[in-house]
Amino acid sequence: MSKDGAISALRGRLLWFVDDPHAIGEAAHRYVEDGLLVIEGGLIKAAGEASELLPTLPAGAPITDHRPHLIMPGFIDAHIHMPQTQVVASYGAQLMEWLNKYTFVEEQKLAQQGHAEKLSAFLLDELLASGTTTAAVYCSVHKQSADAFFAESHRRNTRMIAGKVMMDRNAPPALTDTAESGYADSKELIARWHGKGRQLYAITPRFVVTSTPEQMAASQRLVAEHPDCFVQTHINENRAEIAFARELYPDAADYAGIYEDYGLLGKKSLLGHCIHMTKREWRAFAEAGAVAVFCPTSNLFLGSGLFDWQRARHESVKVAVATDIGGGTSYSMLRTMAEAYKILQLQGQSLSAFDALHAITLGNAAALGLDHLIGSFEPGREADVVVLDPAATRAMAHRLETVRDLAEELFVLVTLGDERNVVSTYVAGERLSHCSTN
Template sequence: MRGRLLWFVGDPHEIGDAAHRYVEDGLLVIENGLIQSAGEAKALLPTLPAGAPVTDHRPHLIMPGFIDAHIHMPQTQVVASYGAQLMEWLNKYTFVEEQKLAQQGHAEKLSAFLLDELLASGTTTAAVYCSVHRQSAEAFFAESHRRNTRMIAGKVMMDRNAPPALTDTAESGYADSKELIARWHGKGRQLYAITPRFAVTSTPEQMAASQKLVAEHPDCFVQTHINENRAEIAFARELYPDAADYAGIYEDYGLLGKKSLLGHCIHMTEREWRAFAQHGAIAVFCPTSNLFLGSGLFDWQRARHEGVKVAVATDIGGGTSYSMLRTMAEAYKILQLQGQSLSAFEALHAITRGNAAALGLDHFIGSFEPGREADVVVLDLAATRVMAHRLETVRDLAEELFVLVTLGDERNVAATYVAGERVEYPSFSGAA
């Protein structure tokens, strides 16, 4: 495909302009779902086989597909629920909606909706929380496998402090997870995440069962929550009084590791930052959710200083947008409030190669290096009147991209490709 190409080979925070590759009139060559080459169109066009199809996306920007490191499939109808902070929000809205996934066909409906919205927003990989019901993960994986998207997902495990209809047991959570891992982990492009929801909703027995799963399946991810809200932290410490701190709970059960994705990480102690760095755990920054639920401001500068890997996420349904562009616009504001900065290059790196590297998937996705999977988003930077008007005065690429990050959303997505194939998703023009 032909257009303006932008991808990253390093972290712009560390190496500046050397981190990105930009080709004004570029060609992305794809074969059998993989990137073959990326470079100047005038150099690559003569090398193509006779009759090779070339999709011309000029003047649009072509980037690797976006990656979302934390999102809840059962919460697509919880988005925009008024007036609560975390613990009340879970009990008043989230747990009510999640019980509906026991109904026949509901998990399938929400899975299809979520994947439609992700792809319409240019997101081609996500780390997904399903519900406590095994069928919710079955439904999500089946729909993702049908679409050939590279997704990480897991059945939530929780055996206390939730409605009875939403609890499993240490034994059933282990057995269900074990069966799902056997069925789905590594099937096509699907990957499994062992998912104890958070320490508050798991007994020590269930945490031990999660630890056993991690020991038996070290190639699986782990995903959970930590240090999102002051009341949550106090409750977790009350339930696990012998732990050094909140991170210590997960540490005690072997759940802090290089494949562990821990959502939020807002109210971290010095020891917790050190523990994350020591174990290689990933702090997942959820900007729109942290603002919407009044949870606090993530300190990205501190994470960098401590040597902690950071991934970025929408966290639907505490989050308020499926768009990683909108997510990074809010990340910029959160950092501004703390005297920190976020350039357009840093933001776009974060949602492509940055998230891929944090997840340990940068050998598969996140860039246009040869051999990577051809998950691609095509962006129309002048998709709205406001953006087209603003772009009339930009002076360079950095300023143009900052307009995209600040004002962009799903309306800018002209096309999304999964493993080299353009995907269709429903358009929406309002009620009939």
């Protein structure tokens, strides 16, 4: 839509955030009832009133009119597993049994020619159809799985974070690498993909249960050699997992202490779950600037527990939100936030629609340290955009007849919304997903 520096525009109801609404309230968002989003060369050139910006467009500049739909920055998913798209909705197990009974069985298939390509294309299709334009993605232990995912993402020009899982114990032999092969494969993938186009690499020791001290040390070497890469892993999801981790690393202060001991707790560290945290672990996260990744649907589905967002805020720990497919049960960040609302309600905490929509746009971008690139409509940001129809279903249209203001409309969208509300998804100004109901 806006290649080679050409100017184009999207017209509709614009909504984006410039700060955290939980901290400063209504001043955190910008809403323009009849707005124009001007895009040049894949970047946001301007966002504001259509009446003011239309006269500034060059003659013949294409304008896509999405009125009366809502136009927002593309959603961001901070933790998802590409090999697990065919594990979703696997019955009746908690974490450790679920991994062995379902997940490891499916992940072995990534060694088959063409399977990683198939799953990568499927995942990116689903993400874009759900309005998600950036995600932090776990590939399998196979180097070719990360190659396949990055190649497909690069072809679509999506900004993705991904990494080859490293695990050298407590998994089937066909799914294990070694400390040195995991290091060498990761280093090769970093050289090939990190910073290529919009691709970013995450050093990915799966979790301490599946990594020996030697592999943790190899991960530490990678982090020291590539400090601009992310680190992604898991922590404090399930009580049996925690007990096993402590048994394997008895000298560490606690679970977080294991990652600390190997230099893996830092500003670019994304740690999934963080449910059963000690006071010392919260403090360690805050001091390191590490990110606690809240995975609502998987925490409920696997019976893992309730994430305490209020405690994270109190401890000044950065929080990101994620689908965690395939323990999670929806690719939609809207559906994910509906479950987050319920988890917080059970703990006497609140989540407004503005809080929820901030979390999956600017909030996640800031947690990932990418808010200078994505997550808002401020000039110079990358033009990743989702167009939403809050009345996409009969039930939603019926309910919206009684809303009194924008906050109530958005709460209906967050509570009842999913991929059916996505009209179109744009990546760097190009329309990559288009719902047939538009």
